[in-house]
Structure formats: C-alpha cells, structure tokens
Amino acid sequence: MEFKNNAFELLEERGFIFQTTHLEEIKRVLKKHPITFYIGIDPTADDLHIGHFFGLRMAKILQECGHRCIVLVGGATALIGDPSNKSDMRKMLTKEEVARNAQEIKNLLKRFVKLDGDNPAIIVDNADWLKPISFIDFLRDIGCHFNINEMLAKDLYKNRLQKGGLTFMEMGYMLMQSFDFVHLNDKYNCILQIGGSDQWGNICGGVELSRKMNFKDGNARPVMMGLTCPLLTNADGVKMGKTEKGTLWISREQTSAFEFFQHFVNCLDADVERLLRFFTTMTVDEIKKLCSADIVKAKKIMAFEVTKLVHGEEEAKIARDTAINLFENQNSNSENMPTEIIDSVGEINILDLLAKTSIVKSKSEARRLIEQGGISINNEKKTDINEQLTLNNNDELILRKGKKTFVKVKINN
Numbered sequence: 001m002e003f004k005n006n007a008f009e010l011l012e013e014r015g016f017i018f019q020t021t022h023l024e025e026i027k028r029v030l031k032k033h034p035i036t037f038y039i040g041i042d043p044t045a046d047d048l049h050i051g052h053f054f055g056l057r058m059a060k061i062l063q064e065c066g067h068r069c070i071v072l073v074g075g076a077t078a079l080i081g082d083p084s085n086k087s088d089m090r091k092m093l094t095k096e097e098v099a100r101n102a103q104e105i106k107n108l109l110k111r112f113v114k115l116d117g118d119n120p121a122i123i124v125d126n127a128d129w130l131k132p133i134s135f136i137d138f139l140r141d142i143g144c145h146f147n148i149n150e151m152l153a154k155d156l157y158k159n160r161l162q163k164g165g166l167t168f169m170e171m172g173y174m175l176m177q178s179f180d181f182v183h184l185n186d187k188y189n190c191i192l193q194i195g196g197s198d199q200w201g202n203i204c205g206g207v208e209l210s211r212k213m214n215f216k217d218g219n220a221r222p223v224m225m226g227l228t229c230p231l232l233t234n235a236d237g238v239k240m241g242k243t244e245k246g247t248l249w250i251s252r253e254q255t256s257a258f259e260f261f262q263h264f265v266n267c268l269d270a271d272v273e274r275l276l277r278f279f280t281t282m283t284v285d286e287i288k289k290l291c292s293a294d295i296v297k298a299k300k301i302m303a304f305e306v307t308k309l310v311h312g313e314e315e316a317k318i319a320r321d322t323a324i325n326l327f328e329n330q331n332s333n334s335e336n337m338p339t340e341i342i343d344s345v346g347e348i349n350i351l352d353l354l355a356k357t358s359i360v361k362s363k364s365e366a367r368r369l370i371e372q373g374g375i376s377i378n379n380e381k382k383t384d385i386n387e388q389l390t391l392n393n394n395d396e397l398i399l400r401k402g403k404k405t406f407v408k409v410k411i412n413n
Contacts, residue, residue, distance in 0.1 A: 003065070004066055005032070005065075007031075008026065008027050010065070013284055014277040016058045020227050020228075026192065030065075035068070036067070036190040038194070042077050042078040043078045048108050050249075053250060059112075062194070066119060068119065069122070071123050071124070074127075074180075075098055081169075083160050084156040084199065084202065124184070130176060143175060146178075156174075156200075174202050174205045178208070179206075180206065181203075181224060191224050191225060193226050193227075207224050235270035252311065257316065258322050258338060261304070262303075267303075269299070273287055280301075304316050338407045341412050342410075353391075357407055359399050374402050379398070393411060396408060
C-alpha cells in the first residue's frame with residue numbers, strides 16, 4: 001500500500017482530532033513514515049455500537065494512509081470493566097460470555113478495517129499476555145509505577161468516587177490497559193494509541209507507564225503517544241446512538257438497516273455537515289456546498305452513506321427505498337419496515353398492546369401520545385386510551401408514532 005503523508009491533516013480536517021499527548025511529534029511521525037498504532041475494544045457485548053464504529057473510522061483512515069493497524073479485543077480487560085465515566089460498577093461477565101463476545105466482535109471487524117491483502121490489520125486479544133502473568137508479578141512490575149493520588153485525580157474515576165463505590169478491581173483496569181500499550185510496543189513497535197475521549201485517562205496511563213519503565217530499566221523504547229477523537233454527540237451535546245429500542249448497534253439482528261438509516265436521517269440539521277465529514281469520503285468543499293444548498297438532501301445522502309459503510313450498499317438501498325415508501329409515498333405495506341412479534345391473542349387494551357412493542361417506553365408514554373393524537377394503528381388515529389382491540393393469530397398491525405416512527409407487529413401464538 002502506498003504511504004500517504006497527510007494522515008494527520010485528513011483526521012484534523014474531518015474533525016477526528018480532540019486530544020493528543022504529543023501533538024507535534026504525532027504530526028511529525030505520521031508525515032515521515034508508516035507507524036504502528038492500536039485501538040482497543042472491550043467485548044462487553046456481542047456486538048459493536050456506533051461509538052465503536054466512530055473510532056474504527058479513524059483507524060481506517062490511518063490504515064488507508066499506509067499505517068499499520070492493530071485492533072485489540074480486550075478479553076482480559078472486559079472481565080474487569082472500564083470504570084470511565086460510570087456511576088455504577090459495570091455488570092460482571094462470565095469468562096464464557098466474554099470469550100463468546102470477543103469472537104463475535106472479531107467477526108464484525110472485517111466490515112470496518114482491512115484484514116487481508118496489502119497492509120492488513122492485526123487482531124490481538126490481551127488475555128493472551130495478561131492471563132499468564134501472576135498477580136504478585138503484575139503488582140511488583142507494573143503496580144509500582146502508579147500513584148493512587150494521581151489516579152484518583154483523573155476524570156475517569158470521578159463518577160465512581162462520587163457514588164462512594166470505586167473498587168480495587170476497577171482501579172486495576174487502568175494498569176491493565178496501560179500495560180497493553182507497553183506490550184504492543186515491545187512486540188509490534190506500536191507507538192500510538194487511538195480511541196474516544198472517554199479513554200483519555202487510560203491512554204495517558206500507558207504513555208506514562210512506558211516513560212517510567214524506560215527510566216527504571218534504562219530501555220531505549222521510543223516515545224509512545226496518544227490521540228483521541230471526540231465522543232459522538234449531537235449539536236445539543238447529547239450522546240448520539242440511542243434509538244427507540246436503546247443502543248444503536250451495528251449488527252442487523254439488533255438494529256435493522258432501516259432503523260439505522262432512520263436514526264441518521266432524523267438527526268438535527270446542525271449535525272449533518274459534521275457527520276458527512278466523519279462518515280463519507282466527500283471533500284469538505286463538496287460537503288459545505290451540499291449542506292448550504294439543500295440540507296434535507298444532504299441529510300439523506302449522509303444517512304445513506306453511513307448505512308452503506310455499516311451494512312453494505314444493497315442494505316442501504318433497501319433502507320432508503322423503504323423510507324421513501326413509508327414517508328413520501330405513504331405506503332405502509334413495505335416488507336422491509338421494522339417488524340416485531342408478540343404473542344397476545346384475544347382482547348387487549350390499546351395501552352397494553354403498545355407497551356408490548358418498542359414504539360413506546362412505557363404505558364404512561366402510550367397514554368400521553370394517544371391523548372395528543374400521536375398514535376395510529378393501520379392508518380387510523382387512536383384517541384381513546386380505554387379502547388379494546390381484538391387480536392387474532394397471524395394478524396399484522398402497522399403502528400405509527402408521530403410522522404416518522406413505524407413498526408409492523410405480527411401476532412403469533
């Protein structure tokens with residue numbers, strides 16, 4: 001793969017640069033020659049969400065410029081749980097759950113980074129080097145370089161400290177991730193770690209651990225550096241990636257291509273230019289002209305391109321065509337609209353029916369929407385919260401909330 005010396009400029013122009021540990025040095029090395037960098041993902045679920053995709057997008061740009069990419073799947077760190085910006089301790093996963101999640105994530109990564117051909121990415125699992133180390137050796141060799149007062153002063157522990165529940169186990173997370181960086185430097189000459197800004201404290205921990213170990217051992221390890229992208233938020237500062245069902249996932253099994261498309265086509269106008277920079281290859285000048293001329297068209301192009309990146313062009317076209325049928329042609333018979341199955345037959349109150357679907361979060365929301373005229377079933381607006389519906393096996397209902405949220409409900413008993 002031909003080396004391109006403008007990786008930093010590309011990332012900066014498209015809004016990926018948020019924090020750096022060694023700004024001028026990072027600029028210099030990215031311009032001078034190919035380097036090895038890594039991005040870490042903990043397999044705390046069997047899927048990737050839009051935040052992971054955002055970070056992997058940054059990795060793909062660096063890889064396309066000729067830099068060597070390592071994706072670390074944290075089979076060991078996921079057993080501990082990252083306390084960054086958490087008010088409660090993460091749910092403890094079993095070793096079997098983490099191993100299964102790790103395999104699923106490895107299968108998904110081929111969508112986002114190049115894993116074959118010229119300059120393929122390397123996938124590693126930190127369980128391979130962390131598990132063999134004894135607890136005493138880890139404390140003596142790694143723990144001795146971390147000052148507790150300095151750790152507690154970092155933002156990533158603030159929420160947990162305020163709740164009074166920070167555990168010794170969670171404190172160990174930073175040590176493990178920091179050692180990952182040192183290990184990857186020793187084995188692969190990795191000198192740059194990238195990630196979201198919520199990982200800033202952990203990234204700095206790795207940079208500092210390397211410096212202290214070099215000083216103690218007299219090693220000639222090169223300067224190790226960190227770079228973060230901003231968290232993916234909308235123009236109002238709200239974290240992006242929530243749907244009616246919850247998190248915006250990458251796999252179609254958890255978030256359909258249509259739901260994915262609709263999430264982005266319904267974004268704020270103020271977010272369109274920024275999302276086009278993040279998720280398309282259009283030039284910045286083209287993006288500015290498009291947004292200035294027709295923000296609605298720009299939004300549809302952005303939603304299509306993001307969906308294409310995640311789900312492929314065919315699925316993106318189906319999602320776009322489904323949206324046109326539903327919202328522009330007023331055709332609610334699309335086969336590709338989100339579909340849910342419930343097992344209720346016989347008579348059911350309309351509030352109970354709605355609560356069984358993802359279109360509302362609670363009966364109170366269903367009651368409020370009906371009283372405001374915001375719910376339709378099979379194109380009939382519903383206004384009576386006491387209405388009883390009769391459901392038969394194999395019936396299909398089209399539920400609509402407002403103008404933009406549809407779901408097909410199949411009755412199966």
